[in-house]
Amino acid sequence: MPKGIDWVAVMHLDESHVHFHILAINTNDPKLDANKLHAGKAAAAKKREALEKPSAVPALPKPELKKRPKKPKQLRPSKNRETQRKNKIKREAQLAKWEAACAEVAAYNKRLTEDWEAQNAEHLSQARKTRGPIPEKQAYSEALSDLQDRYYEQVGKPCGLLRDGPRKERLSTVQYHQRKQTAKKISEDLEKAETTRLELTSKKRQAEEHAGQALKIIAKNKKMTNQLAAEKAEFDEGITALTELVDQIDAGRANITDNGINMANPPSFLRRLFAPEPPKTKTTNLFRKFIKVLKSAVQTRQAAVEPETLPEDPHEPGF
Numbered sequence: 146m147p148k149g150i151d152w153v154a155v156m157h158l159d160e161s162h163v164h165f166h167i168l169a170i171n172t173n174d175p176k177l178d179a180n181k182l183h184a185g186k187a188a189a190a191k192k193r194e195a196l197e198k199p200s201a202v203p204a205l206p207k208p209e210l211k212k213r214p215k216k217p218k219q220l221r222p223s224k225n226r227e228t229q230r231k232n233k234i235k236r237e238a239q240l241a242k243w244e245a246a247c248a249e250v251a252a253y254n255k256r257l258t259e260d261w262e263a264q265n266a267e268h269l270s271q272a273r274k275t276r277g278p279i280p281e282k283q284a285y286s287e288a289l290s291d292l293q294d295r296y297y298e299q300v301g302k303p304c305g306l307l308r309d310g311p312r313k314e315r316l317s318t319v320q321y322h323q324r325k326q327t328a329k330k331i332s333e334d335l336e337k338a339e340t341t342r343l344e345l346t347s348k349k350r351q352a353e354e355h356a357g358q359a360l361k362i363i364a365k366n367k368k369m370t371n372q373l374a375a376e377k378a379e380f381d382e383g384i385t386a387l388t389e390l391v392d393q394i395d396a397g398r399a400n401i402t403d404n405g406i407n408m409a410n411p412p413s414f415l416r417r418l419f420a421p422e423p424p425k426t427k428t429t430n431l432f433r434k435f436i437k438v439l440k441s442a443v444q445t446r447q448a449a450v451e452p453e454t455l456p457e458d459p460h461e462p463g464f
Contacts, residue, residue: 149173150182188288189281200279202272205265210254214246305332379414379428386412387432391439406436 146152152169171181180186217239220232297308305328311321389412393399399408406415418429
């Protein structure tokens with residue numbers, strides 16, 4: 146409903162055909178004019194307001210009717226019975242004369258009014274013939290036709306109803322029955338199409354949900370793959386660093402003491418391993434334990450070129 150319209154709907158289930166009654170009232174209108182709820186009349190009124198010149202044909206001016214004569218005044222009352230009798234006879238004569246004059250005026254006004262009505266009807270008829278199409282009437286018809294079209298598209302067609310009856314196209318009973326069967330078939334097709342659309346919408350939603358779950362799994366697997374690749378690269382870097390450390394120890398160019406590792410040009414992995422804030426990963430923890438075991442296994446110090454001393458591990462005393 147448009148704004149400003151209060152309404153209530155009642156559904157009838159107690160009859161052979163389920164149906165609704167919809168009651169509406171334009172409570173914002175001070176006059177509660179029901180014409181404003183009528184699509185055709187509302188369109189005609191809107192068109193009428195937009196016209197510069199009114200399309201209504203003015204009537205002929207009404208004739209000036211004669212006024213009825215004034216009623217005679219009541220005679221002065223008297224206590225004399227003879228005077229009362231005479232006044233009564235005189236009063237009856239006055240009233241009879243007055244009523245006759247009123248009847249004459251009424252007859253004259255009636256003839257005058259009838260002549261005016263005949264002349265005015267002829268005048269209106271001729272003026273309306275030469276006036277042409279009426280804009281308000283066209284707006285009225287178009288608004289109602291549009292309402293019927295919208296009702297047919299939104300209600301009639303899905304329910305298997307026809308837009309027009311058999312008289313408009315002068316259809317026979319057989320032709321009209323065929324039209325109704327076709328409309329019913331269209332209704333069934335529309336219902337099937339709507340059912341198919343709902344099924345496809347449901348399947349699309351399920352596919353989107355499955356695709357979303359698959360994307361989450363792929364992203365999780367990708368993250369795990371990247372994590373494993375990073376761990377492998379760190380492990381390989383640790384192996385390379387330890388291999389170089391062992392080679393330098395064997396060659397006498399590096400040694401392990403209680404204060405740390407003396408080694409020339411230590412690899413970046415060992416620098417990170419013994420940094421003030423070293424990374425805490427599985428790989429670094431593993432190599433810390435391995436170096437601790439390696440330190441306890443080294444018994445001699447090798448004297449070589451003055452090596453660079455790595456900083457001590459703050460988490461492993463003695464390194």
